[in-house]
Structures are given as structure tokens and as C-alpha cells.
Amino acid sequence: MKILVVGSGAREHAIVHSLAGEPTNLDIHAAPGNPGMGQEATLHPVDAADPTAVATLAMTLGADLVVVGPEAPLVAGVADAVRTVGIPAFGPSAAAAQLEGSKAFAKDVMAAAGVPTAMAHVCTTVDEVADALDAFGPPYVVKDDGLAAGKGVVVTTDRDEALAHAAVAFEARGAAGRVVVEEYLDGPEVSLFCIADGKTIVPLRAAQDFKRAYDGDQGPNTGGMGAYTPLLWAPGNLTDDVVARIAQPTIDEMARRGTPFVGVLYVGLALTARGPRVVEFNVRFGDPEVQVVLARLRTPLSHVLAAAAAGRLSEIEALTWSNDFIVNVVVAAGGYPGSVRSGDPITGIDAAQALDGVHVLHAGTAVDTSGQLVASGGRVLSVIGQGATLEAAREKAYAGVALIDLPGSEHRTDIALKAARNEIVIPS
Ligand code: AMP
Ligand code: GLY
Numbered sequence: 001m002k003i004l005v006v007g008s009g010a011r012e013h014a015i016v017h018s019l020a021g022e023p024t025n026l027d028i029h030a031a032p033g034n035p036g037m038g039q040e041a042t043l044h045p046v047d048a049a050d051p052t053a054v055a056t057l058a059m060t061l062g063a064d065l066v067v068v069g070p071e072a073p074l075v076a077g078v079a080d081a082v083r084t085v086g087i088p089a090f091g092p093s094a095a096a097a098q099l100e101g102s103k104a105f106a107k108d109v110m111a112a113a114g115v116p117t118a119m120a121h122v123c124t125t126v127d128e129v130a131d132a133l134d135a136f137g138p139p140y141v142v143k144d145d146g147l148a149a150g151k152g153v154v155v156t157t158d159r160d161e162a163l164a165h166a167a168v169a170f171e172a173r174g175a176a177g178r179v180v181v182e183e184y185l186d187g188p189e190v191s192l193f194c195i196a197d198g199k200t201i202v203p204l205r206a207a208q209d210f211k212r213a214y215d216g217d218q219g220p221n222t223g224g225m226g227a228y229t230p231l232l233w234a235p236g237n238l239t240d241d242v243v244a245r246i247a248q249p250t251i252d253e254m255a256r257r258g259t260p261f262v263g264v265l266y267v268g269l270a271l272t273a274r275g276p277r278v279v280e281f282n283v284r285f286g287d288p289e290v291q292v293v294l295a296r297l298r299t300p301l302s303h304v305l306a307a308a309a310a311g312r313l314s315e316i317e318a319l320t321w322s323n324d325f326i327v328n329v330v331v332a333a334g335g336y337p338g339s340v341r342s343g344d345p346i347t348g349i350d351a352a353q354a355l356d357g358v359h360v361l362h363a364g365t366a367v368d369t370s371g372q373l374v375a376s377g378g379r380v381l382s383v384i385g386q387g388a389t390l391e392a393a394r395e396k397a398y399a400g401v402a403l404i405d406l407p408g409s410e411h412r413t414d415i416a417l418k419a420a421r422n423e424i425v426i427p428s
Helices: 010-020 051-061 071-076 078-084 103-113 126-136 159-176 238-256 289-296 301-309 349-354 390-403
Strands: 002-007 027-032 065-068 120-123 140-144 153-156 179-182 189-197 201-203 212-214 218-221 226-229 262-272 275-282 325-332 358-362 365-367 373-375 379-387
Touching: 002 010, 002 051, 010 027, 010 289, 010 301, 010 358, 010 379, 027 051, 051 065, 051 071, 051 078, 065 078, 065 301, 071 078, 103 120, 103 179, 103 238, 103 275, 120 126, 126 140, 126 159, 126 179, 140 159, 153 159, 153 218, 159 179, 189 238, 189 289, 189 301, 201 238, 226 289, 226 390, 238 262, 238 275, 262 301, 289 325, 289 379, 325 390, 349 358, 349 390, 358 390, 379 390
Parallel strands: 002 027, 002 065
Antiparallel strands: 120 179, 140 153, 140 179, 189 201, 189 262, 212 218, 226 325, 262 275, 325 379, 358 379, 365 373
């Protein structure tokens, strides 16, 4: 089978790495990919967000399946363009990708499907935002309606900061700008990836992400600074409950609207005193969570993705999983999530990967004219540790991080620490 993976982050490297590890040899291609993916796939310098360019590449290659990784190409219609030329695609249509592309659209679908989520007001002026903030009270949750790479949300007890975030969002988007103000959801967060073929759902295993930049959940929101799985502290029926009350009703509502959802419905949850509530939907795998989830998946990933793209998920075998714990620590360039340093040399990846139970996935990396691997983005590497306990997996991941040198780089030192110490509490 010939598979084209679209995107260039650690999420796409995780997908390629999983496919490359399957027992049956696959012919793996990536566009545009990154230097790490280049060791496991053939790279093509094609713009991931250009629907015509991706569809043309898929045709030229004679791809059997195209897997679209990031949200921006999905919202731009890359999966539609690929299907139009008769090639199966894993990823939602542009219309279905609005579940992530617009927070207001997602809220509307959730309301129609009866999905438990935070109460919200969609606002079009700063005055409306001020009224909504006062209606809910602190802590305040203010979200830019459009795509913002995980950085469009502010959670703060400072009313002025909340108003300032809304003002910046309105300014950036002009007259069409919308801001969503939400009720604050209290409780630990969980990410669950639900694979969908338009009708049927196959859930993967839950993971936990660390969204804030600094230790102790301090600092600004980021795309995610680390993750781990499995979540021994979560209720045993969590996955079944989330599929029954959240994912299936959402997939059914999307089908009812004539925009069936094919791909990954990423359900971001808060486990509150009143049960799981949706914090956000995304329409693709989460990064850095997918790096840990796929590291435990034993069923060949290609079977799952191809079945979803073909509408045959009801026919696949039950997924099987390794019993290991997996921890991912993200190494980010200095300054992330603000403006970052680029071009600094990265060394030590081979030494890290020589450790038993450690592998490294690339995100913002590039090779400079002298052939040196350098940083070229905010999140640079995912360092993944695997072990029989969460503590062992943490030790592996951090041993790998210690061997990697990137001047000025940053990482959190407390990924999976609370879980390893049994300190995570669901409010009651
Ligand atoms: P989003 O992009 O909607 O996922 O929001 C980014 C992050 O902001 C989430 O992962 C949460 O940590 C936080 N957040 C978003 N909405 C809420 C909410 N209603 N209550 C509490 N925290 C939230
Ligand atoms: N890890 C959060 C996200 O992928 O949106």
C-alpha cells in the first residue's frame, strides 16, 4: 500500500513512524515532511495547505491513501480535493472541519446533538464580551472564534486581560470577528481521539496533554508541551461514556447535516464534578498526545486509517494495545510560544535514541546549507520514553531530553509528574 502523509510536525512524524514500524512493508511518502520523517518516508516539497498541489501529488504517486495531519489543510479543503480525484483520504471535508475551524460552529453542533459542554456566549463586540464575563464571573475563558494554533484561548482571573484578549481577536479578524466567552470548567483535562468513517466510531486510548508553557501549569497556552498515556486515574468507563454521550451524537449530527465526518474527532474534555464536559473539538490527531497514543497501538495503524477512509470501520478487528506507559516531553525553541530563536544547531538525537525505550520525533527541524540539523520552529522535538510504569517512562523521556542539546531550548520538567504521584483529583 502506498500512503501519502500530509504535514510536517511531530504529529505527522508519529504517523509515519507508526506506519514504518508495521510488519508489512508500506510505501510511505510525506509532503512536505521534515528531516526526521525523511528517514522513514520519501519527502515531496509540496505545500500541505494547497488542495490542488496535494491532490496532484497523490495522483502522480498513485497513492492508495492520503492522511491529512494538520487542521489548516483540512479547513482549506485538502481532503475534498484528494477525494475528488478518486483517492481515499483520511481527514474531514472542509465543511466538516468547521468543527475545529469555528468555535461557534462547534458550539452549535454540540447544542443540536445534546453534547455536554461549557455554557457559552458568542460575542461580536467588546461590550458584549464584558457582559458575558460578568454573567459567568471568574475565572474567565475567552476564545478567538477562528483557528489559532492552540494559542487563541485565554483563561484568566484578570478581567482586563480577558477583555484585552477579546479586543486583539476582534482587531485581527476585522468586522467578521467573533469571540466566544465560556463558563470555566473545573477538573483534569483528557484528550480522546475517536476515529470516524462518517457513521461508525473506533476510539483510541485517552491521553493527557500539558497546555501551559511552564512547570506547574504556569505561563501562556501553547500547542502542548508534553503528554502521557494511559490514564490510570480516569474512570474505567470514560471511553465508552464519551463515545456514547459525545462522539457518536456529534458524528450523527454531522451526518444529519449532510457533512459526514471522516477522520479523527479529537474530543478535549474536562472531567468535572458533573461528569465529562467538552472543552474543545479538533478535527485531527492532537500533538503531543498522538505521539504517546500511537506508541501503544499494536494494531497496524494503516488498517485503521484505510478502513475509516473507506467507510468500513464497522468491519475492523478490535484494536490491541501494549501495556506500557508512554511519556512525551516536548523540546521547544527559546521564546515559545512567542517569537522563537531559529537556526540553532541540534545535537544528541542519536545518543538519546540509543537509549533503550527512547525515540525522538521531529517537528520544527531543518537541515542548513552545511548539512547541520537546526531548529526551525516553536516546538522542535518530541522525546518519547516507554516503560513498564509511568515513573519508568518519565525517567526514559527525561534521560533522552538530557542528551539533546539545543541552545536556549525550553521544556517542562513536570510532564506526567502528578499522575506518577497519584495527585490527580476529579472534583466531586
Ligand atoms: P481550546 O483551544 O478551546 O482547547 O482551549 C485551550 C485550553 O484552554 C484548553 O485545553 C483548556 O486548558 C483551556 N480551556 C478552554 N476552555 C476552557 C473552559 N471552558 N474552562 C476551563 N479551561 C478551558
Ligand atoms: N495538544 C492539543 C492539540 O493538538 O490541539
